[in-house]
Structures are given as structure tokens and as C-alpha cells.
Amino acid sequence: MHALWLGLGFGLVTASVLAISTVALSLQFSVTNFPNFAHGEMMTIGAYASYSTYQATHNVFFALGGAVLAGVITGFLINRLVISPFRRRNTAGLTLFVLTIGLALILQNGVLWIYSGNAQRLAIDPGQPHHVGGLLLTTQEMAIIVGAVLLLFGIHLLLRHTSFGRAQRAVAESPTLAEASGVNSGRIIDQTWLLTGGLTGLAGFVLALTTGSLTPGMGFSFLLVVFAAAILGGIGQPYGSMAGALVVGLAMEMGAVYIPSDYKLVVAFMILIVALLFRPQGLVPSKRLAAA
Amino acid sequence: MLQYLVSVCSLGAITAILVLGVNVRWGLAGELDLGFYLFPAVGAYIFGVVTLPKASTQVDVTYILGWHQSFFAGLLAAAVVGGLLSVVIGAVALRRLRANYFAIVTVACTIIGYTFISQYRPLFNGYNGIYGIAPPFGDSIKLGPEGYANFFLGICLFAMVAVFFVVELIRRSPFGRAAKAVREDEVAALAFGRNPYILRLKAYVIGGVVGAIGGALLVNYVLAFSPNAWSPLETFLLYGALLVGGTANNLGAIVGGWLVLIIFPQLSLLLPPIGGNPDALPAIQNMVIGLLIILTLYFRAAGLIPELQTMQGQFRTKGQWNWSRKGHGQVGVVDASASV
Numbered sequence: 001m002h003a004l005w006l007g008l009g010f011g012l013v014t015a016s017v018l019a020i021s022t023v024a025l026s027l028q029f030s031v032t033n034f035p036n037f038a039h040g041e042m043m044t045i046g047a048y049a050s051y052s053t054y055q056a057t058h059n060v061f062f063a064l065g066g067a068v069l070a071g072v073i074t075g076f077l078i079n080r081l082v083i084s085p086f087r088r089r090n091t092a093g094l095t096l097f098v099l100t101i102g103l104a105l106i107l108q109n110g111v112l113w114i115y116s117g118n119a120q121r122l123a124i125d126p127g128q129p130h131h132v133g134g135l136l137l138t139t140q141e142m143a144i145i146v147g148a149v150l151l152l153f154g155i156h157l158l159l160r161h162t163s164f165g166r167a168q169r170a171v172a173e174s175p176t177l178a179e180a181s182g183v184n185s186g187r188i189i190d191q192t193w194l195l196t197g198g199l200t201g202l203a204g205f206v207l208a209l210t211t212g213s214l215t216p217g218m219g220f221s222f223l224l225v226v227f228a229a230a231i232l233g234g235i236g237q238p239y240g241s242m243a244g245a246l247v248v249g250l251a252m253e254m255g256a257v258y259i260p261s262d263y264k265l266v267v268a269f270m271i272l273i274v275a276l277l278f279r280p281q282g283l284v285p286s287k288r289l290a291a292a
Numbered sequence: 293m294l295q296y297l298v299s300v301c302s303l304g305a306i307t308a309i310l311v312l313g314v315n316v317r318w319g320l321a322g323e324l325d326l327g328f329y330l331f332p333a334v335g336a337y338i339f340g341v342v343t344l345p346k347a348s349t350q351v352d353v354t355y356i357l358g359w360h361q362s363f364f365a366g367l368l369a370a371a372v373v374g375g376l377l378s379v380v381i382g383a384v385a386l387r388r389l390r391a392n393y394f395a396i397v398t399v400a401c402t403i404i405g406y407t408f409i410s411q412y413r414p415l416f417n418g419y420n421g422i423y424g425i426a427p428p429f430g431d432s433i434k435l436g437p438e439g440y441a442n443f444f445l446g447i448c449l450f451a452m453v454a455v456f457f458v459v460e461l462i463r464r465s466p467f468g469r470a471a472k473a474v475r476e477d478e479v480a481a482l483a484f485g486r487n488p489y490i491l492r493l494k495a496y497v498i499g500g501v502v503g504a505i506g507g508a509l510l511v512n513y514v515l516a517f518s519p520n521a522w523s524p525l526e527t528f529l530l531y532g533a534l535l536v537g538g539t540a541n542n543l544g545a546i547v548g549g550w551l552v553l554i555i556f557p558q559l560s561l562l563l564p565p566i567g568g569n570p571d572a573l574p575a576i577q578n579m580v581i582g583l584l585i586i587l588t589l590y591f592r593a594a595g596l597i598p599e600l601q602t603m604q605g606q607f608r609t610k611g612q613w614n615w616s617r618k619g620h621g622q623v624g625v626v627d628a629s630a631s632v
Contacts, residue, residue, distance in 0.1 A: 035392055082586060091589075094324065094391050098535070099589055101326070101528050105582030108525075109575040116569035220525070224403060227396050262411045269400040276393055277384065 007254040009135040013210055015249025016148035021203035021222070022229040022241040023155060024196040030172035030236040031185075031192045034093040037100040038078065039200060040223030041107035046071045046204025047214050048111055051122050060124055064205055071201015072194050078103060079193035104220065112216040119213040126209075144206055151202075152242055159238065168192060172236065225252070225265065228272035232279075247271070298441045304554040305448035306509045307533075309455050311549035312542060313502035314530045316459055319540035319599070320468060321495030322475030323386070324395040327402030328503060329527040334377055335370035335504025336511035336522075337409070340422040342369040347417075355417050363428040367508050374504020375497050382496035386489060402524045410519040421518020428512050444512070451509055452546070455502055460542050462498060471495050472540075529553060532581040535588045538595030547597060552581060 025039050036042075046067040053066030082103060086096060127139025137145070159165035167188050170178040175185040207222060208214050225248060233244025248268050255267040310332055317323045343366040346358035361369075385397045410419050427440065428447065435443055462468050473481040474488045481488055511517045530553075537548015557577050565573070588595060 035396070085590065095589060095593070097392055097395070098324070098531070099586055101531065102582040102585030102589075105525075105528050105532070105585070106579045109578040109582070112571050113569075113575035113579070117571045217525075221403075224396070224400050228400075231393070231396070260411070263407065266404050266407055269404050272400050273384070273397055276389060276397060277387070 003257045004254065005134050006136060007257040008250070009137050009141070010256075011250035011253035012135075012145050013137075013141045013249075014253050015246045016145050017203060017206045017210055018225060018229050018249045019148055019152060019242050019245035020199055020206060021226045022233065022245045023152065023238050024199035024203065025226055025230050026233070026236055026238050026241040027155075027168075027192055027199075028196040029230070030238070031168065031175075031189050032083070032096075033236075034096045034100070035227065035230075035235070037097060037223070038103040038107055039226065040219030040221075041104050041111070042071055042074050042078075042197065042200040042219070043204035043207060043222060044111055044214075044216060044219035045074050045107060046201030047122075047208035047218060048115055048120075048204075049201065050205040050208060051120055051214055054122060054124065063122075063124070064202065067201045067205030068198045069201070071204065072198040074107075075193045075197020075200065076190075078197075079190060083193075108216050108220060115214075115216065117216060119215050121213050122208045124209060140209060144209065148206075151199075155199075155238065164188075164191065221265065224272065225268045228268045228275070231272060232275040295438060295441060298445050300554060300558060302441075302445045302448045302513055304550050305445070305452040306506055306513060307553045308452050308546040308549035309506035309509065310503060311530050311533045311537070311545040311553075312452075312455055312459050313499045313506060314527075314534050315540065315542060315545040316462070316495055316502060317499035318531070319534065319542075319545065320463060320475070321471045321492050321499075322391070323492060323496060323499075324391050325398045325496070325499070326395045326527055326531075327381075327398030327400075327405075327524065328499070328530060329522055329524055330402040330405045331374045331378065331500045331503030332507030332510060333409070333517075333522045334405070335374050335507030336517045337416045337422065337507075338373045338504070339366040339370040339508035339511050340425050340517055341416065342366045343425060344422065353417050353420070353422075354414050355422055356415055363512075367505060370504045370508035371501045374507075375501045378497040378500030379493070382493045382500075386492045386496060399524060402527070406519065406524055417518075419519055421516060421521065423516035423518075425511055425515045425517075427515070448509060448513075451505070455505065456542055456546060459498070459502065463542065467491070467494065529578065529581055532585045535595055536584050538597035538599065540599035541595070541597045544595050544597035544599075548595065551596075552584065556580070 021039070021043060025036065028036055028039075049070030050063040050067035054060070054063035057063070082099065083096065086099060091099075124140070126141070129136050129138050130142065132142065157165075159169060167178065167183045168191075170181065170183055171185045171188045171192075178185050178188070204219060207218065211218070229244040229248040230241050231244070232247060233240030233242070235241075248271055251271060252264045252267050256264050259267075310328075313331070314325070314328050317325045317328065341355050341357040342359050342361050343363065344355070344358055345360040347353050347355050359365075381398070381401050385394055385401070389397060409416055412418065416422055427444070429443075430440070433440075433443065470481065470486050471491050471494070473484070474486060474491050478488050481491075514521060530549075533548040533552040534545050535548070536552050537546070538544020560573065560577055560580075
């Protein structure tokens with residue numbers, strides 16, 4: 001029973017990381033309509049940016065800021081330099097998807113070039129463990145969980161109660177209809193890339209915090225878990241993504257109590273495959289179905 | 293120097309076979325299979341355990357089978373297992389998924405396979421992998437090391453040409469045309485009484501068999517195979533080669549494989565060393581391949597040698613190569629009259 005409680009604690013932490021990343025992927029998908037295969041690499045870049053900032057300043061908040069800033073810049077550049085030229089030609093979604101594979105190769109190997117393949121350690125002190133109602137969580141883990149909940153609530157407020165949020169949801173629903181109602185959908189897409197870039201960079205930083213070590217492939221191995229959560233929740237649906245992240249995060253970590261933890265990813269991928277085959281519309285139905 | 297070239301060319305022929313396998317799936321049938329490398333890997337492992345003798349109890353090695361069979365038996369076993377695995381994965385993943393999601397599921401399957409092969413030691417000896425694979429026909433033919441390298445190059449080139457002819461025949465067959473029709477317009481193909489699911493599954497299986505054969509040859513080249521030797525990421529490099537060479541053109545696949553994955557990396561070795569760490573050169577090579585993918589999609593989506601609009605061969609079109617600049621999925625209706 002004790003092990004299960006530990007698993008629950010880890011699960012909540014993983015779910016927090018996953019939720020931030022998945023919401024970013026889903027928001028980006030909702031306006032661009034293709035899954036970004038370079039999303040994992042954007043997380044890697046955020047993580048390494050936080051590592052470099054922390055090495056230079058030894059301040060956790062600067063490291064966090066560095067990750068967010070790196071994510072925003074990467075998102076901006078990807079959108080401006082790579083996606084936009086293709087979008088202007090009305091390129092098919094599948095081609096854009098293949099395009100992001102090329103991007104993933106470039107970004108991941110760029111990190112490999114600069115930082116080498118050796119694992120780097122993000123030496124931020126996780127703090128003392130505390131008992132929280134049966135769970136055993138370090139200060140850092142509590143900060144991650146609380147931070148993620150606050151952040152997701154902030155995104156909820158942003159989507160529901162600001163003009164940007166209304167316009168963003170309108171573009172996600174139908175770009176042409178939004179245009180007809182006076183929304184500049186191009187600008188909304190650009191802004192969404194900035195927002196999701198920042199969130200993805202942040203998710204990379206939090207991932208590095210929880211795993212402690214950084215490798216150039218860290219984001220890529222996490223990417224499919226993010227896809228699993230996004231698809232389970234209903235891709236393009238920010239609220240469904242939060243639910244999907246919670247389910248996948250808990251299943252991975254609590255599953256690791258019973259099976260060797262090396263198979264953690266396998267649990268997430270099985271959820272992904274089963275979700276795609278049996279509930280392609282996701283927990284929160286999306287109008288874009290994964291299966292015909 | 294010559295021996296080095298012979299070795300590089302053997303690898304080139306094997307790589308070209310792998311790109312041809314990708315081309316059957318993505319080029320012919322339009323299946324964005326990002327987990328392709330699972331099939332060469334499984335082919336390599338199966339070839340290994342079929343040709344190796346029983347796992348010795350003296351050293352700490354475990355693997356299944358150990359039948360100590362011949363080169364051809366190993367090749368056949370690799371092809372059969374590659375095909376069966378394709379049937380299993382394809383039957384599930386192709387059933388109802390759309391292209392993006394199919395791609396994600398194939399990557400997931402490959403990472404599951406990678407994890408399982410790495411962790412579960414009784415299968416293929418886990419992380420340490422299998423080694424000590426005997427060079428093919430090493431006992432029966434008496435050649436020096438140089439002569440043997442030439443002989444092996446001959447095997448690889450023969451295999452590459454043979455695979456090329458087989459997949460080219462498949463492309464021109466009624467099945468190949470039907471698969472292309474499904475790729476271009478599934479609803480229209482359905483209206484003409486084709487079953488898109490079965491056609492896609494067939495192409496998926498053929499691709500898997502070609503991949504497994506390529507993997508079996510690869511293990512003969514490196515003589516050992518472990519999770520260090522492959523990763524799910526290699527698939528992207530094969531896609532880079534195919535996109536540059538010419539999607540859906542078998543000759544383009546071979547040209548792309550040689551240009552992007554053999555000639556370009558070899559030439560870049562001649563450059564003065566750059567970067568401060570040992571990972572720099574391979575990293576830069578892969579970055580260039582990623583950049584090539586993006587530039588190809590932007591400037592020449594059909595690749596160097598575009599897909600033929602007719603069902604004729606590359607060299608039988610009376611000297612008129614089809615230099616369509618349109619990319620995959622944008623090619624219009626198959627012009628049947630032009631092939632007469």
C-alpha cells in the first residue's frame with residue numbers, strides 16, 4: 001500500500017509536467033491542425049536553456065525564465081521561418097507534419113552539437129520531503145504540482161475571459177468563420193505559437209527538474225507520452241488534455257509499482273494505442289477525429 | 293583505400309534496400325510509417341539467432357533459437373518474421389487511423405519494440421545484443437580478406453538490384469496501380485470496388501519484408517547487433533533520403549539513399565574537424581539531413597527523380613523523364629493513356 005502511495009505522488013508530479021506540455025501541444029494543434037513532431041525538441045531546448053541559465057546564475061527563477069524565453073523564441077522562429085512559408089502555399093497538413101520531422105532532426109542534433117551527448121545534471125536542490133496526507137513529496141515536487149494547477153487555471157482564465165482567448169477559440173473552431181467575424185486569424189496563430197512555445201519551454205524545465213538529468217533525446221522520448229495524453233484527452237482540446245495528462249501520468253507511475261519501471265513508457269503507449277482504436281474522439285470529444 | 297570504398301559501397305547497397313522498403317510504404321501506398329526501423333532491426337536479430345549456434349552457457353549470453361542455419365535460411369526467416377510482424381502491427385494500426393495518427397502509433401510500436409528488445413534479455417540478449425555472426429559463405433568459399441570483401445559487396449549489390457526489380461514490378465502490377473489509387477483518392481478507389489484496408493496492409497507487409505531483408509544483410513555487414521546499433525530515429529534519416537531522391541520513385545529511392553546517407557556523410561569526413569565534441573560531426577550531418585527535408589519539401593516536393601506518371605519503367609519512356617514539380621499527394625489522376 002505504501003508503494004502505491006509513493007506511486008501516486010510520482011504520478012501527480014509526472015501528470016503536472018505532462019499537463020503543461022500537453023496543453024501546449026493541444027493549443028498549437030487547435031489552430032494549426034497538425035501535430036508538431038518537433039514539440040519534444042522544443043522541450044529539450046527549454047530544459048537545456050534552463051541548465052545553462054542555472055549554471056550561470058544559480059537562481060531557480062532565472063533558470064525558469066530562461067526556459068520560457070528559449071521556448072518562446074523557438075516557437076516564434078519555427079512559426080516564422082518554417083511553417084509560415086509553407087502555410088502561405090496552402091500546404092497539406094500531412095506535409096507540414098513531415099516538415100516538423102525534419103525540424104525535430106535539426107533541433108535535436110543542434111542540442112547534441114552544442115552540449116554533446118553526455119547527460120548533464122541540473123543540480124537544483126529538491127528540498128526536504130514532507131508528508132502531505134499520506135503522500136511523501138519534496139518541496140520541489142509540491143511546487144511543481146501547485147505551480148501546474150495555478151498555471152492551468154491561468155490558461156483557463158486566458159481562454160475564457162480575455163479577448164485573445166475568445167479569438168483563439170474562434171480560430172480553433174473555424175479560421176474562415178473567425179476571419180469573417182473580424183478576427184485576424186494569422187495574428188492569433190502567431191500569438192498561439194508564442195504562448196505554446198513558452199509553455200513547452202517551461203514544461204522542458206520542469207521535466208529536467210523531475211528527472212534531474214538532461215540528454216538531447218529527453219524531449220523526443222517524452223513526446224509520445226505527450227501525444228498519448230493529448231489523444232486520450234481529445235487532441236486540440238485544452239481541457240481534455242489536462243484530463244488525459246492526469247490519467248496517463250498516474251497510470252505510468254502507479255503502473256511502475258507493479259511492473260519494472262523500464263516499461264513505464266510502454267504503459268503510456270499502450271494507452272495511446274488503445275485510445276486511438278477505441279475512443280479516437282478522446283475524453284472530451286473533438287470535432288477532428290483520429291480515425292474514420 | 294579501395295578496401296574502404298568496397299566496405300562503404302556494401303553499406304550503401306544495404307541502405308538503398310532500406311530506403312526502397314520505406315518507399316513501398318510511404319511512396320507507393322502513402323502510409324506515413326515513422327516506425328519503419330523496427331523491421332530492419334527485427335530482420336537483423338532474427339537472421340542472427342537463426343544462423344548463430346545455441347547460446348553458450350559458458351559466457352553470459354542468452355537468445356532464442358540458435359539454429360545454426362545457412363545464410364539463405366536466415367534471410368528467409370528474417371523476411372517471414374518481418375512480414376508476420378507487419379501483418380500484426382498493420383492489421384491494428386491501418387484499420388481506421390488517419391495518416392498523422394497512424395504515424396504516431398507506428399513510432400509508439402517501434403519504441404515499445406525497442407524497450408522490449410533492450411530489457412527482456414532471453415529474447416535477443418538485451419542491451420548487450422548478439423554478436424559473433426559468421427560472414428556469409430565464409431567457410432565454403434576460399435578467398436582472402438580482400439577477395440571476401442569484394443564478394444560481399446557483390447552479394448549486397450545483387451540484393452539491391454533484385455529488390456529494385458521486385459518492387460518495380462510490384463509498382464507496375466495491378467496491385468501497385470490500385471495502391472496508388474488508394475493513396476490519391478481513397479473514396480474513388482472504394483467506388484471502384486477496391487478495399488483500401490487490404491491494399492494498404494499488403495503494401496505495409498511488402499515494405500516490412502524488404503526492410504527485414506535489408507536488416508538481415510546489415511547484420512552480415514556489422515556482424516553484431518544490439519540496441520546501440522539502431523534507434524527509432526534512424527527512420528527519419530531514411531525518410532530524408534527518400535524525400536530528396538524522389539518519393540514514390542524506386543530509382544529515386546536508391547539515388548537518395550546513396551546521396552544522402554552514404555556519399556554526403558563520407559564527403560563530410562573529408563572536411564576539417566569542426567565543433568568541440570565527438571558528437572559534433574554526426575550531429576551536424578543529421579542537421580543537414582533535416583534541413584534537406586525542409587528544403588526539398590519547399591523547393592522540389594517531388595524530389596530529384598519525381599514519381600513517374602506512367603506505369604512504364606524509368607528508362608522506357610522514350611527518353612522523356614517526367615519532371616513534374618508537383619509533390620506527393622498532389623499528383624493528378626493517373627494518366628493511363630500515356631502508358632500505351
